Amino acid sequence: MLRDVDLSGYQKITGKNVPRESMVASGHRACQGCVEVLAMGMVTRAVGKDCIVCNATGCMEIITSSFPQTAWKTPWIHVAFENAGAVASGIEAALTAMTRKGKRKGPLPTVLAFAGDGATADIGLQALSGALERGHKFIYVCLDNEAYMNTGVQRSSSTPFGATTTTSPAGKKSIGQSTRKKNLPAICAAHDIPYVATCSPAYHLDLMNKVRKAMAVDGPAYLHIYSVCPTGWGCKPEIGISLAKLAVETNVFPLYEVIGGRYNITKKVAKPKPVLDYLKVQRRFRHLAESDVAGIQKQVDDSWAYLNALAAAFPAPKEKGGAKEEE
Amino acid sequence: MSDRAFVAWQKLALGCAILEPGSSAKLKTGDWKSLAPKLDEEKCIKCGKCFTYCPEFCYSEDKNGFFRADLSYCKGCGICANECPTEAISMGKEEK
Amino acid sequence: MGKRVGIEVSLAVAEAVKLCDVDVVSAYPITPQTHIVEELSHYVANGDLDAAFIPVESEHSAMSAAVGSSATGARTYTATSAQGLALMHEIMFIAPSMRLPIVMTIANRSLSGPISIWNDHSDIMAERDTGWIQIFCENGQESFDLTICAFRIAEDKRVLLPVGVNMDGFILTHMIEPIEFMDKAEVKAFLPDYKPQLTLNPKKPVSMGPVGVPEVYMEAKKQYEQALWDSKDVVKEVLAAWGKHTGRKYAMVECNGKKKAKTVFVTMGSLGETAMTAVDNLIAAKQDVGQVRLRLWRPFPKEEMKKALKDAAKVVVIDRALSPGGVCGPVATEIKSLFYGDKNAPKIYNIVAGLGGRDVSVKDFEEMYALAKGGKIKDDYVIWGVKSNA
Incomplete structure (x- = not known):
């Protein structure tokens, strides 16, 4: 399903005009070295103040809203775990109807939903699917740390093959997570929405510009953000960003966008590093044997080849010079 | 539970909402850390990577263009030191 | 208008x-x-x-x-x-x-x-x-x-x-x-x-x-x-x-039938209208019966309900829901607790009726009345009209 997407309203961020203010304040209660909260802050830096945030239950909700303090500088609502897509639908519908009826004035604020991978890939998939299919103008951001971290590192359908979690433990008869990571960006792209992208906080300009494109399109946008969790993954807190970079450099987490069904790989890795480099710095993969690693390498290579085939078959048009640059 | 006070129900905002945006700034998470970043101005090229990648959003630019961490929020994760391209940031015991 | x-x-x-x-x-x-x-x-x-x-x-x-x-x-x-x-x-x-x-x-x-x-x-x-x-x-x-x-x-x-x-x-x-x-x-x-x-x-x-x-x-x-x-x-x-x-007046609790009636039905929802016909029939047959219709379920109008039932000797509460394994149906539970410790508390019967669309007719109410009047309801609640071999 291909469609032409109007990106004329896209306001590109360059090294010179990077917005600095995060709408998430300091004093939040995230773990030391949490890349998920960093990613969330980056998204809000690109969006700015004129937005309404809708947060699924999860790490980001509890670490920002523990009564009597809130880390949020923008309007924020948390309702439940599985319904961020639905709550955002209601907000967007209300804004649209009230504007039409003269009950509010001015341009519509950006409606932004944040949810973890469990809240997106598992329990909230239905609400997300409904919201995407109905075409609400909002941005859904999945902050993927590859397990239920808030409840103590249980597996989700977004946990990668081979990772040990508290409910997919490695053992004599178990490799750990025995299933492959659910491909959420593909599921969202299959909803025929104007914009889908994967992002990494290690590539912050790429991330923020994908947010800007998501803001520019007329309809739903889905951003899938790789979010290192030192607590759940068993890595040193200081390596969060370098690990996120490594995930891209090994093709474990490729960066791409799907614009109206057309693919653009935004970070092409000329000489991918071996997956082993990525796995060996994380305790969740420590139990894997050499043959397991070879298997994972093959999975990564296959997925990468598939993505490249898609990008070759359905290439996105080159970004035009017409994109406005902020000063 | 120690850092929170009880609130009479009559004093709660409607629906238990929080009315003061960004009030988490009152919570000084800096005392979570064991190590603190220290900047060597000689080596610093003012690239701002420390600012970009700080999960506490506690870096800001001073009038001389150096990015400084507010240690009252810094949890000491060490990302800034790790990402610094010129090794201008080192992690060590906080100097009080 | x-x-x-x-x-x-x-x-x-x-x-x-x-x-x-x-x-x-x-x-x-x-x-x-x-x-x-x-x-x-x-x-x-x-x-x-x-x-x-x-x-x-x-x-x-x-x-x-x-x-x-x-x-x-x-x-x-x-x-x-x-x-x-x-x-x-x-x-x-x-x-x-x-x-x-x-x-x-x-x-x-x-x-x-x-x-x-x-x-x-x-x-x-x-x-x-x-x-x-x-x-x-x-x-x-x-x-x-x-x-x-x-x-x-x-x-x-x-x-x-x-x-x-x-x-x-x-x-x-x-x-x-x-x-x-x-x-x-x-x-x-x-x-x-x-x-x-x-x-x-x-x-x-x-x-x-x-x-x-x-x-x-x-x-x-x-x-x-x-x-x-x-x-x-x-x-x-x-x-x-x-x-x-x-010009259309409603109250949280409404009464009909005989004033200070000895036996009173309590209903909620559309069954109230069926009961009302039965009560009219019974009054025509010289029976001492009344009815209280509950319109506000939450918050429960405690004072109004108690006042409405203060002269009753027998109260028949109709519940259109079952509380399996409970003391009685949900409405009856409220009414019973309302009168707990009250020396002048009426006898409170509970009939669970009309589940899953089962009809509850005027005749059913007349039969319920006869049983209640005769003191023949022994259990905490009765599931009305369940077909049984016994």
Whole structure:
């Protein structure tokens, strides 16, 4: 399903005009070295103040809203775990109807939903699917740390093959997570929405510009953000960003966008590093044997080849010079 | 539970909402850390990577263009030191 | 005064919602609620109602979207039944805790299993403790009237709580009744514009739905429970204002039959009308019988109910829901506890009747009366009309 997407309203961020203010304040209660909260802050830096945030239950909700303090500088609502897509639908519908009826004035604020991978890939998939299919103008951001971290590192359908979690433990008869990571960006792209992208906080300009494109399109946008969790993954807190970079450099987490069904790989890795480099710095993969690693390498290579085939078959048009640059 | 006070129900905002945006700034998470970043101005090229990648959003630019961490929020994760391209940031015991 | 029209009650309810000029309707179809939301989506499609109709993919999302919409400051409506209401259950608690004046019609239907599309009150009884104001309608006119009243009650700044308007599925929703309508101006004169207190507005950011740490959870609960109790006065006021506005008077608890009757039925919902006929028949046969109809289920009108039953020697409480393994049905439980420790407490019988759409006739009420009068009901509750070998 291909469609032409109007990106004329896209306001590109360059090294010179990077917005600095995060709408998430300091004093939040995230773990030391949490890349998920960093990613969330980056998204809000690109969006700015004129937005309404809708947060699924999860790490980001509890670490920002523990009564009597809130880390949020923008309007924020948390309702439940599985319904961020639905709550955002209601907000967007209300804004649209009230504007039409003269009950509010001015341009519509950006409606932004944040949810973890469990809240997106598992329990909230239905609400997300409904919201995407109905075409609400909002941005859904999945902050993927590859397990239920808030409840103590249980597996989700977004946990990668081979990772040990508290409910997919490695053992004599178990490799750990025995299933492959659910491909959420593909599921969202299959909803025929104007914009889908994967992002990494290690590539912050790429991330923020994908947010800007998501803001520019007329309809739903889905951003899938790789979010290192030192607590759940068993890595040193200081390596969060370098690990996120490594995930891209090994093709474990490729960066791409799907614009109206057309693919653009935004970070092409000329000489991918071996997956082993990525796995060996994380305790969740420590139990894997050499043959397991070879298997994972093959999975990564296959997925990468598939993505490249898609990008070759359905290439996105080159970004035009017409994109406005902020000063 | 120690850092929170009880609130009479009559004093709660409607629906238990929080009315003061960004009030988490009152919570000084800096005392979570064991190590603190220290900047060597000689080596610093003012690239701002420390600012970009700080999960506490506690870096800001001073009038001389150096990015400084507010240690009252810094949890000491060490990302800034790790990402610094010129090794201008080192992690060590906080100097009080 | 508006004209009287013969119309299906569901369509009358949709008309009431349209007259209230709602901004957002989020709904998922379920029998027997469908005619209401179909009609509303037609209004939107034809431009007769300027609202966003969100055709959500489930009732869980219907209530979630309603919460998002109401929190944004929009007048918000939804409707459901049975399994749909059960699917909303989780979010049913959250709407009142956030003080959101959503109005919802519940076309009461029995919960599975076995699956049944027909009427009883098991759906709403499972939502009893969610913190919603819960109103029961007895007929079509009430369904129209109380839907409009519900918005004024919900949005009153002393209340700011969601209101559920219960109407018996099929028995009311699919019945054609003569209903007196109003025009838009008349409704506008009765129902002021909604002025939300807190909304999701970037010009004045608030955080809604924060983590209720142990230091605040109980206070948060107390806040909205108090608002629920305080809403009783507002319900009274609004019903009185409606009476003045339309000439149709309603009370939270209404009595009929003989004054100071010895034996009194307590009913809720459309069974009240059937019981009323039985009571009239019995009085014609020189029986000492009366009836109390409960219109406001939450907050429970304790004083009014106690006053209404103070002269009764025997009370027969009809429950249209079963509380399996419980002491008795949900309405009877309330009435029994109301009289606990009271030296002059009446004898309280509980009859669970009309589950899953089983008919309860005038004759049934007459038989219930005979049993109660003769003191022949021994158990805490009787499931009426269950066919048995014994």
